[in-house]
Amino acid sequence: MGIFNRIKQILVTDVRDLFKQEGRLVDDDFLRDLFAILVKTDMGAGPARKIRDRIGTDFRARKVHMPDILKVIREQISEIMDQPEEPIKFVENGPTVIMVVGVNGSGKTTSIAKLTNLFVKSGKSVVLGAADTFRAAAVEQLSIWSERLGVEIVKGEHGADPASVAFRAVAKAIETNADICIVDTAGRLQTQVNLMRELEKIRRVMTRQIPEAPHEVLLVLDATAGQNGLSQAQGFSEAAGCTGIVLTKLDGSAKGGVAIPIREQFKLPVKYVGLGEKAEDMVLFNVHDYVEALLSEDK
Ligand SMILES: Nc1nc2c(ncn2[C@@H]2O[C@H](COP(=O)(O)OP(=O)(O)OP(=O)(O)O)[C@@H](O)[C@H]2O)c(=O)[nH]1
Numbered sequence: 001m002g003i004f005n006r007i008k009q010i011l012v013t014d015v016r017d018l019f020k021q022e023g024r025l026v027d028d029d030f031l032r033d034l035f036a037i038l039v040k041t042d043m044g045a046g047p048a049r050k051i052r053d054r055i056g057t058d059f060r061a062r063k064v065h066m067p068d069i070l071k072v073i074r075e076q077i078s079e080i081m082d083q084p085e086e087p088i089k090f091v092e093n094g095p096t097v098i099m100v101v102g103v104n105g106s107g108k109t110t111s112i113a114k115l116t117n118l119f120v121k122s123g124k125s126v127v128l129g130a131a132d133t134f135r136a137a138a139v140e141q142l143s144i145w146s147e148r149l150g151v152e153i154v155k156g157e158h159g160a161d162p163a164s165v166a167f168r169a170v171a172k173a174i175e176t177n178a179d180i181c182i183v184d185t186a187g188r189l190q191t192q193v194n195l196m197r198e199l200e201k202i203r204r205v206m207t208r209q210i211p212e213a214p215h216e217v218l219l220v221l222d223a224t225a226g227q228n229g230l231s232q233a234q235g236f237s238e239a240a241g242c243t244g245i246v247l248t249k250l251d252g253s254a255k256g257g258v259a260i261p262i263r264e265q266f267k268l269p270v271k272y273v274g275l276g277e278k279a280e281d282m283v284l285f286n287v288h289d290y291v292e293a294l295l296s297e298d299k
């Protein structure tokens with residue numbers, strides 16, 4: 001299974017199906033079919049229209065072959081997604097504080113485990129803060145990861161103030177000279193005003209110890225949520241000051257295209273991509289690889 005297999009399958013297989021042996025005439029029918037295929041990836045109507053119109057302009061009334069069309073799609077997506085790899089930026093002195101937010105079940109806790117694994121592998125020390133005190137099982141889940149990955153964890157009782165857990169986690173990271181502190185938060189909807197305020201409070205208590213903290217606020221988005229990811233990106237980036245996105249479950253989704261409108265509308269970079277449930281299943285997001293994976297014809 002290739003990394004972006006499902007999306008690739010849609011784009012390459014379906015686009016190929018548009019072509020009969022000797023190339024195909026670019027007319028209204030063709031452009032309509034192409035548009036429908038592009039929209040299926042969840043890239044959104046805007047980007048799909050842009051690609052369709054560009055192909056209309058370049059090729060209308062001509063016979064084209066699939067590589068001509070794929071080349072334009074590739075160029076257009078690269079242009080929209082235009083971003084370098086954006087790993088976490090570490091601060092020079094003291095721990096780099098990362099807060100992780102998102103809706104219920106998007107993959108926050110698992111993504112923290114995956115990030116921790118990446119950091120530990122590169123020789124960094126990590127302190128985790130289990131500030132999801134809403135569900136008793138959430139603290140347990142992060143504790144298991146911390147044991148498995150061999151990192152410190154700061155917990156709170158079930159129902160404890162998440163901000164106080166975050167405060168103690170940052171304190172612990174400072175005290176132990178850790179390189180990184182990652183704070184987990186309970187899942188919430190971007191429309192739940194009180195819960196969004198709670199995120200502000202968590203941020204505020206962190207600044208009491210490190211004025212610039214949190215240095216990163218990662219919004220974890222489930223790629224299978226498709227266009228729903230757009231309203232989540234909007235709500236969370238406004239209320240929680242997100243600095244980047246972790247796009248999870250891309251392994252099981254034909255809809256990884258949602259990264260495209262998110263980039264286009266919010267200028268939020270996709271920093272990492274989740275490709276499974278294990279600690280190793282995360283990679284830095286790279287536009288070139290993404291586009292190539294979407295469109296390559298091998299396999
Ligand atoms: N296939 C796949 N599953 C994932 C991925 N990331 C997370 N999951 C699964 O999604 C489910 C939810 O993940 P969690 O990390 O618990 O999500 P969460 O956002 O912390 O959930 P809450 O704390 O309840 O809001 C779990 O079963 C994970 O194993 C991924 O990249 N791919």
Ligand SMILES: [Mg+2]
Nearest residue numbers: 108109132138
């Ligand atoms: Mg969780």
